[in-house]
Amino acid sequence: MDGLEYAYTADTKKWEHRNVGEPNSETVIRGPQEAFNEQIRANTALLRKILKDKDLTIKGLTIGTRSNTPCAVMYIRDIANESLVREVLKRVKSIKVDYIFDSGELEQLLEDSTFLTAPQIFATERPDTVARMLAQGNIAVILDGSPYVLVMPATITEYLSTPEDINIRFPYVNFIRMIRIIGVIIALLLPGLYIAVTNYHQEMIPTNLLFAIEASREIVPFPTVIEIIIMEFSFELIREAGIRVPGAIGSTIGIVGGLILGQAAVSANLVSPILIIVVAITALGSFSIPSFSMSFSIRIIRFAYIILGSIAGFFGIALGLLLNSLLLASSKSFGVPFLTPFGPITNGKYSDKIMRKPMWKQEKRPDYLNTKDIIKQPEVSRGWTRSDEGEAGGEDNEE
Amino acid sequence: MRNNEGFGSWEAICLLINMIFVQVILYFPKDASVMGGSAGWIIPIAVTIIAYIYFAIATGFYRQHGNLDLLEISEKSAGRICKIIVGLLAALLLILLEVSLLGEYAHSLKIVSLDKSPLAYILILFLVGMAAAAYYGIEVVARISAFIVPICIIGFILITIGVIPEYNTDNLFPILGKGVDSIINGSTVSLHIFSPLLLIFFMIPFFKRRNLNRVGYLSITISGLIMFWSTLSFLLTYPYEMAVGKKIPIYQMARLIEIGDYVQRVESVFVLVFSLSSVLYMGALFTFIIHIIAKTLDLDRHQPIILPIAIIIYSMTFFKKGLPFHLPGSQMTNILCILALLLPIIVLIIGSIKKVDSENEGGQNYE
Numbered sequence: 001m002d003g004l005e006y007a008y009t010a011d012t013k014k015w016e017h018r019n020v021g022e023p024n025s026e027t028v029i030r031g032p033q034e035a036f037n038e039q040i041r042a043n044t045a046l047l048r049k050i051l052k053d054k055d056l057t058i059k060g061l062t063i064g065t066r067s068n069t070p071c072a073v074m075y076i077r078d079i080a081n082e083s084l085v086r087e088v089l090k091r092v093k094s095i096k097v098d099y100i101f102d103s104g105e106l107e108q109l110l111e112d113s114t115f116l117t118a119p120q121i122f123a124t125e126r127p128d129t130v131a132r133m134l135a136q137g138n139i140a141v142i143l144d145g146s147p148y149v150l151v152m153p154a155t156i157t158e159y160l161s162t163p164e165d166i167n168i169r170f171p172y173v174n175f176i177r178m179i180r181i182i183g184v185i186i187a188l189l190l191p192g193l194y195i196a197v198t199n200y201h202q203e204m205i206p207t208n209l210l211f212a213i214e215a216s217r218e219i220v221p222f223p224t225v226i227e228i229i230i231m232e233f234s235f236e237l238i239r240e241a242g243i244r245v246p247g248a249i250g251s252t253i254g255i256v257g258g259l260i261l262g263q264a265a266v267s268a269n270l271v272s273p274i275l276i277i278v279v280a281i282t283a284l285g286s287f288s289i290p291s292f293s294m295s296f297s298i299r300i301i302r303f304a305y306i307i308l309g310s311i312a313g314f315f316g317i318a319l320g321l322l323l324n325s326l327l328l329a330s331s332k333s334f335g336v337p338f339l340t341p342f343g344p345i346t347n348g349k350y351s352d353k354i355m356r357k358p359m360w361k362q363e364k365r366p367d368y369l370n371t372k373d374i375i376k377q378p379e380v381s382r383g384w385t386r387s388d389e390g391e392a393g394g395e396d397n398e399e
Numbered sequence: 400m401r402n403n404e405g406f407g408s409w410e411a412i413c414l415l416i417n418m419i420f421v422q423v424i425l426y427f428p429k430d431a432s433v434m435g436g437s438a439g440w441i442i443p444i445a446v447t448i449i450a451y452i453y454f455a456i457a458t459g460f461y462r463q464h465g466n467l468d469l470l471e472i473s474e475k476s477a478g479r480i481c482k483i484i485v486g487l488l489a490a491l492l493l494i495l496l497e498v499s500l501l502g503e504y505a506h507s508l509k510i511v512s513l514d515k516s517p518l519a520y521i522l523i524l525f526l527v528g529m530a531a532a533a534y535y536g537i538e539v540v541a542r543i544s545a546f547i548v549p550i551c552i553i554g555f556i557l558i559t560i561g562v563i564p565e566y567n568t569d570n571l572f573p574i575l576g577k578g579v580d581s582i583i584n585g586s587t588v589s590l591h592i593f594s595p596l597l598l599i600f601f602m603i604p605f606f607k608r609r610n611l612n613r614v615g616y617l618s619i620t621i622s623g624l625i626m627f628w629s630t631l632s633f634l635l636t637y638p639y640e641m642a643v644g645k646k647i648p649i650y651q652m653a654r655l656i657e658i659g660d661y662v663q664r665v666e667s668v669f670v671l672v673f674s675l676s677s678v679l680y681m682g683a684l685f686t687f688i689i690h691i692i693a694k695t696l697d698l699d700r701h702q703p704i705i706l707p708i709a710i711i712i713y714s715m716t717f718f719k720k721g722l723p724f725h726l727p728g729s730q731m732t733n734i735l736c737i738l739a740l741l742l743p744i745i746v747l748i749i750g751s752i753k754k755v756d757s758e759n760e761g762g763q764n765y766e
Contacts, residue, residue, distance in 0.1 A: 200512060201667040312524055313512055314667060318674035322528050322682065325543040330535045343542030345409050 020046065023125050025292055028164040035125045040070050040144035046127040047074060051134060055079070061092055063106065063143070067099040070144040071106075074130075079137050081370045087334055088139045088152060103146035110141070110150070112332055117300050119293035120333040122154035129163045137371035153333040155340045155368070157353060159294040160184065170358045177355065183288030187298050190282045191228050192305030192317055194275075198224055200313030216272040225310035227271045231279045232303065234261065340368040405605050408614050410541035413548040414602075414683055415618035416625070418595035420548070421680045422500070423626050424555055424649040424673060425507060427592060428633035432642040434585025438576025439639065440631040445586035447623030450593045453740060454615045457600070460747035461611065463754070469600045469746050470694050476746075476753035485746055486695025489597065492739040493688045494708075496594065497681065498715045501525060504677045505716070511650055512670045522716060525681055526709050532682025533689045533705045537605060540683045547679055552625065554672035558649060559632040561656040561665065566635040576639070591736030592626070593619070598687050600743045649673075685709070 020042065023035040036043045044058055055077040063071045073092060075085055091110050100106060103123060111120045124130060125147050130140050133151045141150040151158075160180060165173045197204050198213065205213065220227065238258065262276045282302070289295040301324060308316035331338045340346060341353050346367045360381050365371050380386065431439035464472055469489065474482035505521045513521055532540050576582065599615055606614065633648045636655065645651045650673075653666040689708060693701035 197667070201670065203664040204667045312516070312521075314671040315508055315512060315521075315524065315674040315678075318671060319524055319528050319678055321547075321675060322543070322678050323531050325547065326531055326535045326539055329542045330539045337542070339542065342546050343410075344406060345545050 017042070026124060026126050026129070026163060026290070028162065028167070030167045031164050032126070032128045034127055036127060036142075036147045036149055038145050038147055040072055040142055043127070043142050043147075043149065044072055044074070047131055047134070047140070050127055050131040051076070053135075056134070059089065061089075063092065063095055063097070064100040065096070065098050067101070069100050072142045074134060074140040074142065076134055076137075079135070079365070079371050079373050080139055081137065081372065084137075084153070084334060084369070085139060088141065092141060100143070101145060103141070103143045103148045103150050106141065106143050106146075107150055110152070112334070116327065116331050117297040118156075118328055118331060118338060119159070119291070119297065120152075120154060120331065120338065122151040122158050122291075123148045123293065124151065124163075125149070126163050132163075132166065133158075136365050137369035153336040153369070155333065155336060155338055156328070157341070159289075159291040161352070162290040165356060170356065174355045180288050180290070181354070183285040184298065186285035187282055187289065187295075188285075188302055189305060189317065190278060190285065191232065191302060192309035192320070194278050194309075195224050195228060195306060196309035196313040196317055199310060213272070213274055216274055219269045220272050221269070222271075223310075224275075225306065227275050228279070228306055229303075231265075231271055231275055232282075232306070234265075235279055235283055236299070336368050341366070406538050406541040407545075408606065408610070408617075410545045411599070411602055411606060411614045412618045412621070413544040414541050415595060415599060415614070416621050417544055417548045417551070417676055417680050418598070418683065419592060419618075419622040420552065420555070420625055421504075421673070421676050422592050423622075423629050424669075424676075425503065425647060427589070427626060428630045428648040429642060429645055430589065431585065431630045432634060432637075432639045434577075434588065435582050436576030437571055437573055437634060437639045438582055439585070439642075440571070440627065440634055441576075441582050442585045442589055443623060443626035443630050445582065446589045446592065446626070447619060449586060449590055450596065450619045450623070451616070453590075453593070453744075454596065454619060457743055457747060458612055458615065460744070460751050464747070464750060466604050466606065468603050468694075469743055470691070471604075472750040473746050476750045481749075483695055485742070486691055489601075489739075489742060490688055490691045490695065492597070492735060492742070493684060493691070494712060494715070495735060496739070497684050497688065497712055500684075501681060501712065502716045504681070507647055508670075508674065508677075511647065511666065512674075519717075522713055525678060526713055528678040529682045529685040529712075530705050530709050532679075533686045533709075534702055536701075537602070537683075537686050537690055540679075540686050541605070544679060544683065547675060551672045551676040554668060555625070555629070555649065558653045558656070558665070558669060558672075559628060561658065562632065562636055562652045565652075565655050566632070567638075568635065570634055570636075570638045588733050590740070591733040593622070594736035594739045595684075597739045597743060598684075600747075601687060601691060685712070 017039045018037045020034050020037055022033045026035075034046060036046065048056065053076055057075055057077045059073040061071045061073065063069050071092065073085075073089060088110075092106075095106070095109050097105075097109070100109075107119075107121045107123060108114065113120065122133070130149050130151055134140055138151050138153065141152070143150075161177070165177070168176075202210060217224070222230070238261070258280070262280075265271045266273050266276060286295050286299060289298060304324075305317060305320045308320040310316075312319065325339075325343075329337065329339050329343045337344060352362070352366075360377075363375065363377055363379060363381075365374050365376055367374065427443075428439070431442045433439075435442050467475070470482050470486050473485040501522065505518055505525060508521055509516065509518060596615070596619075599611070599618075602614075603611060629649065633645075633652060634642060636652055637645060642648070650666055650669045653669040654664065656665050685708075689701050689705055692698075692704060692708065698704065
C-alpha cells in the first residue's frame with residue numbers, strides 16, 4: 001500500500017464449497033440450467049452476470065449475533081419502490097437471533113403472517129428467476145449458506161408460473177398455464193367435490209357410472225370420507241418416504257407405494273377402485289403446481305375441503321371457497337395484497353396475470369409494485385416491424 | 400373518521416350486483432309472473448327504470464357531500480343523536496332483511512340439497528361464513544366479490560342457455576298479461592329488490608377516486624339485465640299458470656336441461672352457484688350491519704360485536720313466524736325495504752338543507 005513501509009502477507013485459502021450446479025426442484029426444458037449454491041459471493045456474482053445494470057444495488061448486512069451470517073439485499077435502485085426497500089431493510093436489520101443457518105428460517109422471520117398456509121415470500125434457487133423479478137421491481141435477499149434466495153413481495157401469480165413461462169412461445173405458455181390452473185383446481189377441489197357429489201348430489205352422475213360406483217363401493221366397509229382420508233394420508237406418507245429414502249430406491253418407493261399398496265387396498269376391499277383414480281389424479285394435479293411452498297399449502301387446505309364436502313355437499317364446498325378466499329384476500333406480502341391483481345383488481349396494463357401476452361406487448365411492470373419506472377419497453381419494441389420508408393433498395397434488400 | 404381502507408368501482412359493482420342477483424335467482428321470476436302474468440318480463444324493465452330515477456334523485460342531493468357516508472352526513476347536519484338514529488334505523492332495516500333472507504335461503508337449500516339436515520345446522524354454516532366475512536371487513540369482502548360474482552353469473556347464464564330448447568314464445572301471450580295496472584303495481588312493489596342500493600351510501604368512503612354515478616348506474620343496469628333475462632327465460636320455459644307454482648325458478652329450469660347422455664340433471668350446478676352467491680351475500684350484508692353499528696356507536700374495533708349480532712340474527716330467524724308480520728315476500732317486508740330506500744333520500748335532503756360539506760381538501764369530485 002502506498003505510503004506504508006511494511007507489507008502484510010496472508011494465506012488466502014478459501015472454504016470448500018459446491019460448484020454452481022443445476023436446479024434440483026425447479027427444472028425447466030427451455031432456460032438456463034444454473035442454480036444458486038451456498039456461497040453468497042457466488043450467488044451475487046450469478047445475478048450480476050445476468051443483470052449488467054449499473055443501478056443493481058447490493059446492501060450487505062449481517063444476521064445472527066453469534067453466527068454473523070452474511071446477508072445481501074439486492075434491488076435495482078431506479079426501479080424498486082423506495083418504501084418497499086426501506087421496509088425490507090428494516091425487517092432484515094431488526095432480526096435478533098443468535099444463529100441463523102438457512103433462508104428458510106429467515107423467511108419465517110420476515111413473513112407477515114406465520115399461520116397462513118399460503119406462502120408470502122417467494123423462494124427460488126434459480127438466478128434467472130431472481131433476475132427477472134428484480135427487473136420487475138421486486139427485492140431479493142440472499143443468505144450465505146443457503147442456495148434458496150428470497151424474493152418479495154410475492155403474490156399468487158408468482159406461485160402459479162414457472163421460469164420457463166417467459167422463455168417459450170405465446171401459444172405454448174398459455175396452453176400450459178391453462179393446464180396448470182386446471183391442475184391446481186383439481187388438486188384443491190377434486191376429493192371434496194367427489195365426496196359432495198357421491199354423498200349429496202348423486203343426480204349429477206350419469207346413471208351407468210353411478211351403478212359402477214355403487215357396485216365398487218358396495219363391499220367397502222368405510223364411508224367415502226374415511227376412504228379418502230385414508231388414501232390421502234397414505235399418499236402423503238408415500239411422498240414423504242420417497243424424499244427421505246436415498247438414491248434409486250427413492251424413486252422406486254413411489255411406484256411400489258402407488259401400484260402395490262393401492263392395488264392391495266382395493267383387493268382387501270378397504271377402498272374402492274374409483275377412489276384410487278381420484279387420489280391419483282389429485283396427486284398429478286398437485287405435482288403440476290410449480291412452487292413447493294404453494295403445493296404444500298394446497299395439500300393442507302385440501303383436507304378442509306374434504307371435511308366440508310362431506311358435511312354439507314356443494315354448500316360446504318362453497319363455504320370453503322368463501323373462507324379460503326377471505327383468508328387469501330386479507331393476507332399481504334410486504335404491503336401488497338396476496339391476491340393481486342385479482343383482488344384488488346389493479347388498473348395497470350400488467351400483461352402476465354392468468355394468460356401471458358406476447359413478448360412485444362409486455363410494456364409495463366406490475367403496477368402493484370409501484371415502481372419508479374413502470375415502462376419496460378415502448379409500444380413498438382420490435383423496430384423491424386416498422387415500415388422501411390425512405391430506404392434505398394428493393395423489397396428484398398439485396399441492392 | 401377518515402377511512403384508510405378502500406376498494407375500486409368494479410369491486411363495489413360486483414358487491415351490489417350479487418345482492419340483487421341472489422334474490423333474482425331465488426324468487427323474483429316467480430313473483431314477477433304472479434304479479435304480471437305472461438307480461439311479468441316487463442316488470443324488471445319498469446323496476447330498473449324506477450331504480451334509475453331513484454338513484455338520479457339521490458345522487459342529485461349528493462353533490463356537495465364528497466366522500467361522506469350517510470352517518471357522517473347525519474352527524475354533521477343534526478348532531479350525534481341524528482347519527483345514532485340513522486345508524487340504528489339502517490342497521491335494524493338491514494337486520495330484518497338479513498333475517499328474512501337467511502331463513503329463506505336456508506329453507507331453499509334444505510329443499511334442493513340438504514334435505515336430511517336440520518335447519519339449525521344449515522343456519523349455523525351460514526353464520527360461520529357471515530362471521531368470517533364480518534371479521535375480515537368490507538374491503539376484503541369486496542375484493543373477493545370481484546372474482547366470485549362473475550363466476551356465479553356465468554353459471555346462471557349457462558343454465559338459462561342450456562334450457563333454450565324448452566323455450567316457447569307462445570308463453571309470452573297475451574303480451575300485457577294481467578293488464579297494465581297489475582304491471583304498474585307489480586313494478587312498484589318489486590322495487591324492494593333494489594333495497595341493497597341503501598348500502599352504496601355507506602360504501603362511498605371506500606371508493607378510491609371512483610365515480611359514485613358509475614358504480615350506481617352500472618350496478619343497476621347489470622342487475623336489471625339479469626332480472627330481465629331470468630324472468631324472460633322463466634316465462635318462455637313455463638306458461639305463467641305453471642310458473643306461479645314453481646318455487647326456486649332457476650332450479651326448476653336447471654332440472655330441465657338435457658343435452659345428450661351426459662349433460663343432464665345439472666341442478667346441482669345451480670346449488671353450487673346459489674350456495675356461493677348466497678353465502679357471499681349474507682356475509683356482505685352482515686359485514687355492513689357490523690360496520691354500521693360500529694361506526695354509529697364509535698367503536699374502535701368491530702370484531703367484538705360480531706358474535707352477539709350473529710346470535711341475535713340466528714335467533715330471530717327462528718322467531719320470525721311469531722312476529723306481527725311474516726317476513727318473506729310479504730307486503731310488509733316490501734314496504735320496509737322501500738322505506739330503506741327512502742332513508743338515504745331523507746338524510747341527504749336534510750344534509751343539503753344544512754349545507755353539509757365534505758372536509759376533503761382538494762375536493763374529490765364524485766360527479
